[in-house]
Amino acid sequence: MDVVANSFFAKPDGDAIVAFENRADIGELPPYRFSMVGYGSAGGVVGCGGAAMTRLLGPYSTFAGVHGTAQDFSGVAGTSLNRVGVYGQVEDGLPAVDGLRAGVLGMALNQPAVIGFSLNNDAIQGQAFTGYGVSGVSASLSGVRGVCFVPGPPVGMNIPTTAGVLGTSLGQPGVIGTSEALMGVYGFSTNNAGVVGETASSQSFAGYFAGRVRITGNLEVAGQIFAGVKDAIVPFPDGSNRVLHCMESPEHWFEDFGAARLKRGCAVVKLDADFAKVIRRGDYHVFLTPRGDCRGLYVRSQGGSSFEVRELGGGKSSVAFSYRIVGHRKDIKRHKRFAKIDTRAPLLPAARARRRSPTLRAFIAEVEKRARERTTPAMRESDRKVAAMPAPDLEPRRGRASSG
Numbered sequence: 001m002d003v004v005a006n007s008f009f010a011k012p013d014g015d016a017i018v019a020f021e022n023r024a025d026i027g028e029l030p031p032y033r034f035s036m037v038g039y040g041s042a043g044g045v046v047g048c049g050g051a052a053m054t055r056l057l058g059p060y061s062t063f064a065g066v067h068g069t070a071q072d073f074s075g076v077a078g079t080s081l082n083r084v085g086v087y088g089q090v091e092d093g094l095p096a097v098d099g100l101r102a103g104v105l106g107m108a109l110n111q112p113a114v115i116g117f118s119l120n121n122d123a124i125q126g127q128a129f130t131g132y133g134v135s136g137v138s139a140s141l142s143g144v145r146g147v148c149f150v151p152g153p154p155v156g157m158n159i160p161t162t163a164g165v166l167g168t169s170l171g172q173p174g175v176i177g178t179s180e181a182l183m184g185v186y187g188f189s190t191n192n193a194g195v196v197g198e199t200a201s202s203q204s205f206a207g208y209f210a211g212r213v214r215i216t217g218n219l220e221v222a223g224q225i226f227a228g229v230k231d232a233i234v235p236f237p238d239g240s241n242r243v244l245h246c247m248e249s250p251e252h253w254f255e256d257f258g259a260a261r262l263k264r265g266c267a268v269v270k271l272d273a274d275f276a277k278v279i280r281r282g283d284y285h286v287f288l289t290p291r292g293d294c295r296g297l298y299v300r301s302q303g304g305s306s307f308e309v310r311e312l313g314g315g316k317s318s319v320a321f322s323y324r325i326v327g328h329r330k331d332i333k334r335h336k337r338f339a340k341i342d343t344r345a346p347l348l349p350a351a352r353a354r355r356r357s358p359t360l361r362a363f364i365a366e367v368e369k370r371a372r373e374r375t376t377p378a379m380r381e382s383d384r385k386v387a388a389m390p391a392p393d394l395e396p397r398r399g400r401a402s403s404g
Contacts, residue, residue: 099371142166279327
């Protein structure tokens with residue numbers, strides 16, 4: 001049957017709710033490969049749903065292959081049980097990527113596959129119950145890239161600005177992580193630094209902590225030009241903050257301080273019980289300072305729990321004195337004085353070759369492999385049915401429009 005007309009209208013008839021229908025029984029394939037094929041200079045298919053209204057026209061909707069407009073529900077809805085709900089493509093000659101399943105799938109060769117834009121809200125939102133809210137994979141660049149207003153500077157240490165997640169901003173934080181119960185930001189690496197902080201200004205900080213800091217491994221301080229130092233910032237009565245520096249030693253020591261008094265020229269001082277547990281009690285040093293006039297003091301004997309102090313020359317005074325005890329740390333078994341150490345940052349070691357980016361063919365093969373791993377038996381059965389169908393003839397017909 002051939003029909004030629006400028007337009008077609010369906011008039012309401014009783015309880016009829018469909019203007020045009022090409023139906024088939026549930027579970028059976030319809031007799032036609034395509035229910036409707038339309039070619040138009042401005043649009044292939046135009047649909048307006050809900051209350052009578054005109055199309056919402058814009059730079060991307062005035063001319064479109066399929067344009068749907070609605071007031072109180074979806075303008076265009078695409079659903080699929082086993083394949084893709086809505087497919088969007090830009091450019092031609094795309095490399096074939098088969099087996100992908102998604103509610104919305106965007107494909108492109110050199111252009112963005114999906115762009116989200118909003119004037120006053122989120123451009124793209126991702127929510128998931130058991131999977132990832134947003135998942136990004138790239139063969140050569142960052143998996144996910146976030147820019148706040150204007151991109152910030154490149155990173156230092158000769159590291160390319162490429163990462164699993166890249167956040168950059170000129171005037172705002174590049175990345176912010178917050179959590180109520182666990183870590184705000186967590187960094188882990190099997191062969192390199194878990195977290196690296198760097199600054200280009202000597203007046204700024206590579207790392208800043210506003211709270212307690214705990215280190216479970218060794219703390220090493222190294223300077224590139226001057227010797228690395230560990231400082232304490234102490235508030236002064238005048239309201240200023242002053243810098244105090246830590247003393248360093250080629251060995252690992254713990255020390256304790258106290259005061260006692262001689263009685264008839266003799267005193268036995270007991271070590272603090274907790275302090276004695278963390279030092280090698282058979283190998284510690286005692287330094288004495290008299291706090292009054294006497295012949296002088298010396299350590300007559302020392303043991304694992306106490307030491308005896310006496311006055312020189314058999315003196316019998318009752319002078320008070322201060323003492324300082326320095327002992328080797330008990331928890332450190334092996335130690336080498338003035339051990340050599342490499343202060344270079346363990347980043348991009350020269351001995352390890354940098355990984356080459358995979359080829360486009362290898363990347364597509366990996367994407368298809370992941371897609372196949374997620375398929376179900378129902379999806380695979382659907383693929384076999386589609387593959388068995390003959391290829392459609394989609395060339396536009398010249399002359400009169402026809403329908404079969």
